Amino acid sequence: MAVLMSKSEPKVYVAEFGAGQITEVSLTDGAKKALATGLEGPLALAIIDSTLYVAEAKVGRISKVDLISGNKEVFLTGTVGIAGALGNDGAGNLLALDGWGKKLFLINPKTWRLP
Numbered sequence: 001m002a003v004l005m006s007k008s009e010p011k012v013y014v015a016e017f018g019a020g021q022i023t024e025v026s027l028t029d030g031a032k033k034a035l036a037t038g039l040e041g042p043l044a045l046a047i048i049d050s051t052l053y054v055a056e057a058k059v060g061r062i063s064k065v066d067l068i069s070g071n072k073e074v075f076l077t078g079t080v081g082i083a084g085a086l087g088n089d090g091a092g093n094l095l096a097l098d099g100w101g102k103k104l105f106l107i108n109p110k111t112w113r114l115p
Helices: none
Strands: 002-005 012-015 019-028 032-036 042-048 051-056 059-065 072-077 085-087 094-098 104-106
Touching: 002 042, 012 042, 032 059, 042 072, 042 094, 051 085, 072 104
Parallel strands: 042 085
Antiparallel strands: 002 012, 012 019, 019 032, 042 051, 051 059, 059 072, 085 094, 094 104
16 A cells, blocks of 8 residues: 655565565565565555554554554544544644545654543
8 A cells, every 4th residue: 555665774664465574675685575464454654763653554553663663553543533644744743634524644753642
């Protein structure tokens, strides 16, 4: 559903909606590895610092995945509806577009709290 290129390494991250995972693909040798599994319909991706944010469409949440360890956790749920697009605003904030609700959310990942 989505592909995002790393700014610091020759890698891309691929959201596999049906498989429920994020696959890391090396642009150097084509090697693939599952970075995060058990996701519920990964649809959109954004990177801020060393964290990959993943919009999970089936459950209406955004999870975060540590790019170094692959550890994942729920970042927020229910707040932004179903995020169809994510982005990095260039100032360390996460942009989340709820297409159904026609809203764009600006989220500071360092201070955001789950409702």
